[in-house]
Amino acid sequence: MRPFKYQSAATVKDAVGAVSKSEGSKFIAGGTNLVDLMKEDVERPAALIDVSRIDLKQVRSEGDSVVIGAMAKNTDTANHPLVRMNFPLLSQAIFAGASAQIRNMATNGGNLMQRTRCVYFYDTSMPCNKRERGSGCGAKEGLNRMHAIFGWSDECVAVHPSDMCVALAALDAVVKVEGPEGKTRDVPFSAFHRLPGDDPTRDNELKNGELITSITIPKNKFAGNSYYLKVRDRASYAFALVSVAAALELDGEKIKDVRIALGGVAHKPWRARKAEDYLRGKAPKTEEFEKAAKLELADARALEHNAFKVPLAERAIVRALRQASQ
Amino acid sequence: MKYIGKEMSRVDGVAKVTGRAKYAVEYKVNDPAYGYIVQSTVAKGRISKIDTSKAEKLPGVLKILTHQNALKVEEETRQFRALQSDTVLFCGQPIALVVADTFEQARYAANLVEIEYAKEQPSTDFSDTERVQSRGPAPRGKPAEELAGSPVKIEAEYSIPIEHHNPMEPHGATAFWEGDKLTVFDKSQGVYGVRGHLSRSFGIPEGNVNVISLFVGGAFGSSLNVNYYPFLAALAAREVKRPVKLSLTRRQMFTGHGYRPYTTQKVSIGAESTGKFRSIIHEGATNTSTYEDFTESTTRFGRTLYECPNYDSPYYLLKTDLPTPTWMRAPGAVSGAFALESAIDELSYELKIDPVELRLINYADKDPETGRPFSSKALKECFTAGAKKFGWEKRKFAPRSMRDGDLLVGWGTAVGTWGAFQAPATAKIRVRNDGSALVGSGTTDIGPGTYTVCTIIAAESLGIDPKKIEFVLGDTELPRAPSQGGSITTASVGSAVYGAAGEIRRKLVDLVARKEGTALFGASFEDTELVDGNLRLKSDASRSMRVVDVLKEGGVEFVEVEYQSRPSAERQKYTTMAHGAQFVEVKVDESLGIIKVTRVVEATACGRIINPLTSHSQEMGGVVWGIGMALQEATEIDHRYGKMMTTNLADYHVPVAADVFSVETDFVEEKDEIVNELGIKGMGELCLVGIPAAIANAVYHATGKRVRDLPVTPDKLL
Ligand SMILES: Cc1cc2nc3c(=O)[nH]c(=O)nc-3n(C[C@H](O)[C@H](O)[C@H](O)COP(=O)(O)OP(=O)(O)OC[C@H]3O[C@@H](n4cnc5c(N)ncnc54)[C@H](O)[C@@H]3O)c2cc1C
């Protein structure tokens, strides 16, 4: 690994100041993703600004929302009573990711910012537009079983690997960020991560020097009817082939509101808005779930090795909705 | 028997869990330097330019070895040796070694070595590689004709991807020189093999090289062949005149040693409507490198397993621009069994005969290949015991006929077989006048529990409490023993320990038998035994002396022997095999393609069980390995570049705890007086052999889908 400078930041201001001042410096939180990428020579920061000690670790209720600190650990977040009570979907999604040890280190901010697991991205001797713009996409005509079926471009077919983010997308979370000069802004979750378009080097809309400080989740009525389903190659400790965060608000025999987000299928957590639109006002029945899922997957475009994700995603949506409705 | 056959915890267990057990690069040596390997990023061609100047300028960098400045060795071998020329034979080939004060400095400098290649297009795609027929036994009978004439036939093709051992401990070595004497702590399955290789490479006598491998964090065959890195560590140590530690990263492990080859097979079975096999043609092909032929007995195991008058087992090699494969747990056998045992299962549905029944119909009571009797074969008993424990009689025959709520349930079976081999081995024993014994042999213990079982055998045959026995291994200063591989160690080294103990007794008898006035005056060797610290007469246990008193009487502080055991001539008249019957239950969530192996019963007949505890662990390990092979493991290659891509443990999946449910093991003990005096067969590979097929067969029974390409991942069931 290349030599780098290391500095611990006590406040948001310090951290943002340090990163925006020096070219090539990066925040580090739990380090579970960044350090691996540095060892592989994929990330080559000149300096690391450690944000893990900044006092942004609480989970608290604020008006009609729950606010989750960016530096809170994934494990602590998933176990927090406010999260378990209000958003069991989020707890489930976090626990479906990585391993206990990694979740104990990983922070919420880092989870949003984790980079793709595309094997070409990790291998500096291979072409990859995300790592090196213009070098080509190794996966598009290569090993792409794990890759996207929605929203990909010729430049990049990678998927976002997070489970937590799939639940956050479904829950309409808002990402709070703070940039230089104390400027803050709120980014709706669905606008936080990007599709690759012609610049896959950018995973999200965060600007250089901006730090995620918290994630706000509006309270909702989904807690009784939600389910996170993750289909993977082994029972634990594997990234999703396809995952589904499903949440229903039932009103007697009708679906009053519904949220569906998919993981493992696109460069960002994929909100299944077509399926959602179809289901609002319908009965929570398997046939309706099947129609909605079909509608959503109609736009899917498979690659050479991942055509299975289309029927898998369709079935996973149906299963997750059925589980949620029970 | 007092110790043999009783459960005993690992004698090295505490050392292992407390960290006292040292692995190859953990030894404290004075002022070590660290090596880091630079690997080729292309699979075929030549190194046209290599510039180390930038890297050399970095702080801490001591030396960079490349093909331009490294020692050229004269060793005659087709195995890959590092830094010998500018030719690139596979992607990931070591092409430079950076040596620095710290591992981090070496790794950083490795990034700055600039290399240019004259690239050529590699060929790694198995489907368009030329097949070369490899030598094998001639067909038995007239397989093709008889197949054509059979009333019931099936024919199917199977494939298995490249798989890697992925032991916990990465391969590595610590090397240092004292004058022209070389010491290497290596992670090895055979210290003698490494010693020979190093002595030839450096042109120094074998006696000048000491190779030590006291603990091995798993190897599974990956350290059986001499790997290239011990030489690099030794060479670097010579160049920088300091001890050098060299360890591979997990990613480097995928090309730092061999792997289970890509395997494709076609099985054709012709049978009578009664189920009797008439003809089997089991054809196989595995990949190898361009510079070395690696072959396995993939297609041959069935020839001795089933009664079938006509049998052919042609086998081919596919030359690829990849490193040479190597042995990986149950090499050939597990690959072959996946195809053959799947095909037999397929035939059972064709014939509408229960798959256990079908195997019993074709049971071989003597070796169909040679006509020789088996030294012992309790496979039938394994079927009986296993089926009973599993509850096989409740199986409904038709696929998709068993359910647990929304899940489909499938029950499958398969047979495993592995040779009961033995090789010459030497052991040394010293019995001291404090009643303790030091026992040693230059074998290794890669995890099965060799330290423990050899302690048990020594305790039993010396009549000494195991706590007073120290068994040492893994050092070329100890008497020569075979490498730990092929499940031969307990049979070979155990026999040597047993034989040496007999010689100890002879010496003890000699000390007192002519001494008038002692209890054992006039004793004959044949009529003595060692029990509970005593030497006594078998015919009259009251005529007994404490061993320490025997030594005192003889006026010596200790007695010591070195003894070599060899496979007996008697064995040649028999076929010696170990067998097992495996029963598997899977539950399948069909619409999502999720398979859970909810229950495994493994009934095994492999001679005498020395330690039921470590034997059970071996079997469990085999089952878990089989789950990985059946459902998860695959090293994926991008053939455009000839490069392995899933080279880390996030992308190369092995089972996690959540993938493993109930695993029950049952041993049908065989009293086999032919294999060796202790009746030991070996089991480390056997326990895996039938598992992948049994799982695939259970998946078929559950779903009606026959997956013939491993691993059976969710996408293949959709
Ligand atoms: C083997 C393995 C398996 C895994 N499996 C899964 C899985 O199944 N599902 C899943 O969801 N995840 C999985 N993960 C990923 C894991 O969830 C992430 O590594 C983790 O969430 C990252 O958090 P961190 O705090 O360690 O981030 P770091 O590694 O410290 O940082 C990651 C990135 O985020 C940036 N960053 C960190 N904090 C902030 C902030 N507050 N504001 C702005 N930028 C920031 C850093 O600069 C860096 O670029 C796995 C990881 C591993 C190693």
Ligand code: SF4
């Ligand atoms: S899919 Fe994206 S990340 Fe993967 S190789 Fe292509 S550009 Fe790189």
